[in-house]
Amino acid sequence: MRNITVRESLNEAMRQEMEIDETVIVMGCDVAIRGNPFGVTKGLLRQFGEKRVIDTPISEAAFTGMGVGAAAMGLKPIVEILYSDWITLASDQIVNMAAKMRYMFGGNIEMPLVVRAPFGAGGGNAAQHSQSFENWFNHIPGLKVVAPITPYDLKGMLITAIRDKNPVIFFEHKRAYQMKGEVPEELYTVPFGKAAIRREGKDVTIVSYSMMSIHAMEAAEELAEDGIDCEVIDLRSILPMDYETVMNSIEKTNRVVVTQEANLRGGFAADIVAEIIDRGFDLLDTAPVRVGGLNVPMPYNMGLENYVIPGKETIKKAIRKALKD
Amino acid sequence: MSIKIDKEVLEKFTCYTPLKAPEGMKKEEQMKLFYRMKLIREFDTTVKDLWMENKIYGLAHSYVAAEAIAVGTCFALKPDDAITSTHRGHGHVIAKGGDVKKMMAELFGKYEGYNHGKGGSMHIADVPHGMLGATGIVGSGMPLAVGSALAADRLGTGNVTICFHGDGGTNQGVWHESINMAAAWNLPVIFVLENNQMAIGTELKSVSKEVELYKRAAGYGIPGVQVDGFNVFAVYKAVKKAVDRARNGEGPSLIEAKFLRLLGHFVADDQWYRDLKAVEPFWKLDPISRMKDYLLENKIAAAKEIERVEKDITKEILDAVNYAANECTEPSVETLYDNIYADGEIIK
Numbered sequence: 138m139r140n141i142t143v144r145e146s147l148n149e150a151m152r153q154e155m156e157i158d159e160t161v162i163v164m165g166c167d168v169a170i171r172g173n174p175f176g177v178t179k180g181l182l183r184q185f186g187e188k189r190v191i192d193t194p195i196s197e198a199a200f201t202g203m204g205v206g207a208a209a210m211g212l213k214p215i216v217e218i219l220y221s222d223w224i225t226l227a228s229d230q231i232v233n234m235a236a237k238m239r240y241m242f243g244g245n246i247e248m249p250l251v252v253r254a255p256f257g258a259g260g261g262n263a264a265q266h267s268q269s270f271e272n273w274f275n276h277i278p279g280l281k282v283v284a285p286i287t288p289y290d291l292k293g294m295l296i297t298a299i300r301d302k303n304p305v306i307f308f309e310h311k312r313a314y315q316m317k318g319e320v321p322e323e324l325y326t327v328p329f330g331k332a333a334i335r336r337e338g339k340d341v342t343i344v345s346y347s348m349m350s351i352h353a354m355e356a357a358e359e360l361a362e363d364g365i366d367c368e369v370i371d372l373r374s375i376l377p378m379d380y381e382t383v384m385n386s387i388e389k390t391n392r393v394v395v396t397q398e399a400n401l402r403g404g405f406a407a408d409i410v411a412e413i414i415d416r417g418f419d420l421l422d423t424a425p426v427r428v429g430g431l432n433v434p435m436p437y438n439m440g441l442e443n444y445v446i447p448g449k450e451t452i453k454k455a456i457r458k459a460l461k462d
Numbered sequence: 463m464s465i466k467i468d469k470e471v472l473e474k475f476t477c478y479t480p481l482k483a484p485e486g487m488k489k490e491e492q493m494k495l496f497y498r499m500k501l502i503r504e505f506d507t508t509v510k511d512l513w514m515e516n517k518i519y520g521l522a523h524s525y526v527a528a529e530a531i532a533v534g535t536c537f538a539l540k541p542d543d544a545i546t547s548t549h550r551g552h553g554h555v556i557a558k559g560g561d562v563k564k565m566m567a568e569l570f571g572k573y574e575g576y577n578h579g580k581g582g583s584m585h586i587a588d589v590p591h592g593m594l595g596a597t598g599i600v601g602s603g604m605p606l607a608v609g610s611a612l613a614a615d616r617l618g619t620g621n622v623t624i625c626f627h628g629d630g631g632t633n634q635g636v637w638h639e640s641i642n643m644a645a646a647w648n649l650p651v652i653f654v655l656e657n658n659q660m661a662i663g664t665e666l667k668s669v670s671k672e673v674e675l676y677k678r679a680a681g682y683g684i685p686g687v688q689v690d691g692f693n694v695f696a697v698y699k700a701v702k703k704a705v706d707r708a709r710n711g712e713g714p715s716l717i718e719a720k721f722l723r724l725l726g727h728f729v730a731d732d733q734w735y736r737d738l739k740a741v742e743p744f745w746k747l748d749p750i751s752r753m754k755d756y757l758l759e760n761k762i763a764a765a766k767e768i769e770r771v772e773k774d775i776t777k778e779i780l781d782a783v784n785y786a787a788n789e790c791t792e793p794s795v796e797t798l799y800d801n802i803y804a805d806g807e808i809i810k
């Protein structure tokens with residue numbers, strides 16, 4: 138199979154789906170002529186024209202809201218928020234409109250909206266260009282939230298997102314665009330709500346998603362040399378979330394580490410740990426351990442930034458903690 | 463020796479005005495305008511090199527070509543007046559009288575920098591000098607400026623606030639909401655629109671039907687004017703008038719300083735998406751060459767004098783780089799939680 142980058146896999150997903158479904162449109166700041174700063178939407182304008190690939194003014198609230206309106210009336214918009222930090226500007230439209238309209242209106246409306254949101258830290262982009270807000274949206278009934286990381290999953294899940302009749306927040310890690318992996322040429326889908334076991338192991342379960350699953354794998358490989366056998370789960374989908382796979386794994390390992398890149402307080406890891414305890418407290422031999430960023434706005438200085446973002450070493454430490462007693 | 467501006471440029475750039483110092487402006491003042499503009503140019507030219515050499519990182523946006531706007535504007539201010547900035551803040555700091563050493567140290571991520579290494583280029587701030595900080599959220603300086611004007615009004619300080627913003631920012635909802643409130647309550651704020659006609663790769667004319675943005679002022683019942691944004695005197699005169707008005711309690715104005723982005727959006731942007739041949743002739747409008755030309759042509763300064771200023775600037779920037787690179791320190795992890803909350807309180 139071909140090896141292509143994350144950037145190419147996302148581009149291909151949009152292109153192929155746009156080829157077979159002319160209701161799919163793409164809109165956002167600089168998505169057309171420039172093909173987005175990361176090159177994710179490159180070439181779409183040339184192929185599909187400016188009626189379907191739209192450079193918007195810097196009007197996040199309005200163009201996201203237009204996505205909501207267009208979705209309600211027959212299009213399948215893919216709206217891009219260049220850096221997910223600014224989803225704050227569009228949040229009213231997402232949270233108070235897109236997420237709730239079907240319910241408020243008694244089921245009489247569809248909302249096939251995708252909001253693509255590059256997220257995550259690294260590279261010294263400081264406090265307004267580094268954040269991870271997935272748990273804000275996890276809190277909102279009516280939304281779906283996904284954060285796949287492999288090129289294969291990103292392509293398959295973006296196609297699933299476009300076809301889904303519900304609003305989907307699609308988080309792409311900014312540091313992943315150059316990462317490569319095997320991706321089939323044809324159209325395929327990867328379902329939401331189904332985690333992937335990246336590495337089987339018997340000693341401890343590591344629950345991860347997005348960039349943290351890459352770091353979790355690195356940690357697991359290194360600890361394997363010390364005879365520690367980790368099972369690494371990549372959730373891929375945050376809402377809905379595959380607790381079955383997680384609980385089955387814990388049943389085997391009896392220990393769990395839950396990771397997120399976002400700062401720890403009020404994060405998704407806390408929600409996952411709470412649910413694990415509700416579902417299977419008795420399965421655990423040791424207390425669940427959370428890994429997350431420090432509770433600070435992201436500092437510019439890259440030394441400090443690296444200290445704030447969790448990585449392989451933070452995860453290794455957490456695993457050792459989970460293995461104590 | 464006078465710079466000849468091509469007909470083709472003048473046809474496209476209809477707000478061009480020849481440089482002419484305001485009545486009574488002293489030589490030292492004119493030289494100061496030149497110095498500040500040139501200092502910005504040298505600073506940002508150096509920043510680009512440093513970024514390319516991986517000495518600084520993150521997102522850095524150059525103020526090159528816009529120098530006349532910040533410098534002309536801030537020259538009309540008193541030290542206690544405030545300005546708000548954009549993601550392109552270096553020029554605003556220098557124009558407001560900031561310290562290039564502290565700014566360079568910040569870009570190097572050093573503790574001695576303006577923001578103790580926490581902000582970098584995109585959040586450069588010099589609050590003691592009234593520069594209320596660069597921000598990475600396009601449009602977010604608008605309400606900040608109006609709020610600053612509200613504070614000045616309620617506290618009776620007599621200060622005004624300048625709100626720098628780009629043409630891209632004019633399509634954010636807060637742009638409209640902010641101007642509306644400032645106008646409704648006659649607040650002492652001047653909206654200085656740096657219209658470089660581009661928002662990264664998106665041309666203004668492709669996302670706005672009316673590109674003469676100063677006309678929007680009419681909709682809010684405030685004065686709106688357009689000036690040659692490459693002309694430091696023209697900017698100064700327009701802002702001075704608006705500042706006097708605001709200080710008199712007559713409320714806000716919108717000043718559209720029109721120019722053209724001559725370089726990339728951020729320092730490493732090669733602008734593959736843009737027809738650079740069409741941009742090239744606009745370099746003739748370069749505010750600094752024009753100012754130098756004006757000073758010489760009108761015998762305001764001798765070539766030697768100007769050379770000396772230029773030499774001093776080169777040294778000032780070299781010193782700043784040396785200071786930032788060699789004399790400053792990385793912030794320690796002990797400083798990580800500092801300044802999240804007031805009064806040294808730490809909540810982890």
Ligand SMILES: Cc1ncc(C[n+]2csc(CCOP(=O)(O)OP(=O)(O)O)c2C)c(N)n1
Pocket residue numbers: 166195197219223226548549550598599600601627628629630631632656658660661662723727
């Ligand atoms: C809310 C928000 N949307 C999008 C961006 C990405 N972005 C950064 S600068 C920029 C263009 C801004 O254009 P303008 O206001 O005209 O200022 P210029 O860069 O041209 O000086 C864009 C789209 C952002 N930083 N914030």
